[in-house]
Amino acid sequence: MLSGKRAIVTGGSDGIGLGIAKAFAQNGASVLLVARDEGKLRESAAALSLFGVEVKVVSADLSDPVAVRKTAQNILSIWPEFDVLVNNAGIARFTPFVETDEADLDLHLNLNIKAPYILTQQLFGALAARKGVVINISSYFSHRMLPGRPSTAYSLTKGAIDAFTKALAYEAGSQGVRVNAIAPGTVNTPLVQANIDRLTEEGKTKFAEMIKTIYPLGRIGEPADVSGAAVFLVSEQARWITGAILAVDGGLTTN
Numbered sequence: 001m002l003s004g005k006r007a008i009v010t011g012g013s014d015g016i017g018l019g020i021a022k023a024f025a026q027n028g029a030s031v032l033l034v035a036r037d038e039g040k041l042r043e044s045a046a047a048l049s050l051f052g053v054e055v056k057v058v059s060a061d062l063s064d065p066v067a068v069r070k071t072a073q074n075i076l077s078i079w080p081e082f083d084v085l086v087n088n089a090g091i092a093r094f095t096p097f098v099e100t101d102e103a104d105l106d107l108h109l110n111l112n113i114k115a116p117y118i119l120t121q122q123l124f125g126a127l128a129a130r131k132g133v134v135i136n137i138s139s140y141f142s143h144r145m146l147p148g149r150p151s152t153a154y155s156l157t158k159g160a161i162d163a164f165t166k167a168l169a170y171e172a173g174s175q176g177v178r179v180n181a182i183a184p185g186t187v188n189t190p191l192v193q194a195n196i197d198r199l200t201e202e203g204k205t206k207f208a209e210m211i212k213t214i215y216p217l218g219r220i221g222e223p224a225d226v227s228g229a230a231v232f233l234v235s236e237q238a239r240w241i242t243g244a245i246l247a248v249d250g251g252l253t254t255n
Contacts (some may be wrong), residue, residue, distance in 0.1 A: 001235050003028030006054075006076060010062060010119070011089030013040035013190030016137060019223025020086055020230045021048060023038040030054035032079065034089070036061050041166030062089050062115040063107055082128045084131075084234050087116035088137045090192060096150040105153050112157035114134055114244030117164060117255060124177070133234050136165050138183040140249050146210070148203075158183075162245050169243030180233050184212070185249030186220040207227035216251030225250075 008026045011017040012033030021031045025048045033048075033055070035041050041057040048055045056078050058070040075082075090112045093104060120127075120134055126132065141151050142158035162181060167178035186192060199207060213219055231249045234240055247253050 001027040001231065002067065002113050005029040005084060005234070006032070006079055007069050007086065007234070008032045008034065008079075008082060008123075009086040009088055010034040010115070012086075013037055013044045015191060016184065016226050017086070017088040018044055019227040020088065020135075022051075023224070023227035023231050024084070024234070025051040025053045025055070028053065029084070029234075030056075032056040032058065032082075034058045034060055034062070034075075042223060053236055062119070063091070063111040065110060065118060068115050068118045069122060072119055075123065076126060077250070079126070081126050082123075083127075083130050083132045085120060085123060085127060085132065086135045086137070086230065087120065087161075089115060090137065092139075092141075092151075092154045092195070093150055094149045094154065095193065097152045099220075100153050108153040108157050112154070113160050113164075114234035116161065120168070121237075124172075128172075128175045128177050132178075134165075134168070134177065134179040136161050136179070136181040136234055137231055138162050138165070138181040138245060138254050140185055140247065142183065144253055146214075148206070165245060166243045173242055178233075178238070179242060180238075180244045182226060182229050182233070182251075183217065183245050183247050183249065184226050185223060185247075185252040187226060188220055188222050202251055213251075214252060214255065216254060219250065221248070221250055 006161050007029045009021045012021045013035035030053045038059045045055045058074050138161045141155045165181040217254040
C-alpha cells in the first residue's frame with residue numbers, strides 16, 4: 001500500500017511512534033526515526049529492517065528549538081525529499097495547575113508545539129515536492145478531561161496542535177500537502193505505563209475501574225490500534241481528507 005514512500009516519525013523509538021513506523025514498514029514504506037535515546041533507536045531500526053525496507057535514524061532532543069532546526073538539516077541531508085512526516089514526539093505530565101512551574105510549562109510548549117511547528121516548517125519544501133502528508137498526534141485531552149488527571153499544560157498544547165492541523169491544512173492544500181491529526185485515547189505505551197506506575201495501589205485499582213466505565217470498548221488502546229489509522233491517512237484512500245482530527249479512542253469521547 002505504501003511501497004516507494006518515505007516516512008519520518010518523531011518519537012519513533014517506542015510507543016505510538018514505533019507502532020506507526022512498524023505499520024509503515026509492513027506496508028512497504030522506508031522510515032526515518034527521530035528520538036533521543038540512541039540505544040532505543042538502534043534496537044528499533046534493527047527490528048524494522050526485518051521488513052526489508054530502508055531504515056534511517058536521527059538522534060535528537062526536540063525539546064530544544066535549536067536542535068529542531070539542526071535535526072531538520074540532518075533529515076534533509078539523508079532524504080532531500082520524502083512523503084510523510086509524523087509529529088509524534090511529546091511530553092505529558094499531569095501536574096495540578098497551581099503546582100505547574102514555568103519550566104514544566106516550557107517543556108510542554110517546546111516539545112508539543114514548537115517542535116512540530118518548526119520541524120514541519122523546515123521540512124515543508126521537501127514534503128511539498130512530493131505532495132506529501134503530515135500527521136500530527138493530538139489527544140482527547142485537547143477537549144475532554146478525566147478525574148484525577150490534572151492536565152492544563154498538556155491539554156493546552158494538544159488544543160494548539162488541533163488548531164495548527166486545521167490552519168496548516170487550509171494553507172498547504174494548494175500545494176498538494178495534506179495535514180491531519182490522530183487523537184488517540186489512552187494507549188499502552190512506556191510513557192502511560194510510567195504514569196500508571198506512579199499511582200498508589202488504590203489509584204491503580206481506581207484507574208482500572210475507570211477504564212472499564214468510560215471506554216465503551218472496555219480497554220485502553222495498543223499502538224497497533226493507532227497505527228492502522230496512520231496508514232490509512234497516508235494512503236491514496238484518504239486522498240480527499242485534510243484538516244481532520246481523527247478520534248481513535250475506543251469510544252471515549254462518545255461520553
